[in-house]
Amino acid sequence: MKTIQVLLVEDDPMVREVNRQFIERVDGFEVIDMAPNGIKGIEKIKELSPDLVLMDIFMPEQDGVESLRQIRHQNLEVDCITVTAANDVQTIQQILHLGVYDYIMKPFTFERMEQTLLNYRLFKEKMGAVEEVNQQELDEMMGQTKQANSEPESVQPFSQELPKGFNRATLAKVLQYLKQSNNGASADDVAAGIGVARVTARRYLDYMEKNQMIHVDIQYGSVGRPVNQYFFEE
Incomplete structure (x- = not known):
């Protein structure tokens, strides 16, 4: 062709x-x-x-x-x-x-x-x-x-089990963003990257971490509060 x-x-x-x-x-x-x-x-x-x-x-x-x-x-x-x-x-x-x-x-x-x-x-x-x-x-x-069946495999098992107010498309977008973030991402990073409020990003990240779809690493800087950095769970 x-x-x-x-x-x-x-x-x-x-x-x-x-x-x-x-x-x-x-x-x-x-x-x-x-x-x-x-x-x-x-x-x-x-x-x-x-x-x-x-x-x-x-x-x-x-x-x-x-x-x-x-x-x-x-x-x-x-x-x-x-x-x-x-x-x-x-x-x-x-x-x-x-x-x-x-x-x-x-x-x-x-x-x-x-x-x-x-x-x-x-x-x-x-x-x-x-x-x-x-x-x-x-x-x-x-x-x-x-x-x-185009959604990420890690999202499919949760098709009927998401908490009230959660959206499968948003869940997939958060997961996809973390997949392409080699060094992990904070809630602020995810919110800016997919265009949602920080509180929304944090809700999805907490849910995904509890369900072992991602893992979190607490990073301590020289100044200010520690930051949760989220990583895709291979």
Whole structure:
């Protein structure tokens, strides 16, 4: 299959560069251009006809939701993946209604990005090789079986046992953040990293530590109170 050409639409220059490096580490993908907002992104889609757009949501001048609406309204033939910190249900529903291939939440690991791109490439290869498919073949192409069990294994046993007020998605995000934090993370680090209040992060961390999903190390500095540093339990 030919190289998949990607347009990256992201307003933060540092995030754009990190995303570009992640994408180009995956064989068969090339970032052909970048845009700082949705207006420029739409212009470049029309000019360059990329195969795939990676779209941020929170951008100046024109955000990702409106940009996706315009892509669909104008029948622009391009696939879209959102890469965003937006985690509220209303925004997620809006984006999914607009037909994105995947929704990646910041912060994320290279492995999460890689898996999405590999799945997308496989989907395009299979779709390009046949004229008709049955339900099982379509499910396999779209990764339905895999998605049904896509949560981290350490989270799955707690699917029916979370305390009142806890959310499995938030639990998974805390766990994923700790997995990519080689030196551990404090409650403040986790709160800032996944976009929740410190008290919320602390509740999840305490719960996970009690259930032996993570472990805690009390670190003493030269000044001030000791800090709990949390680590993923291998």
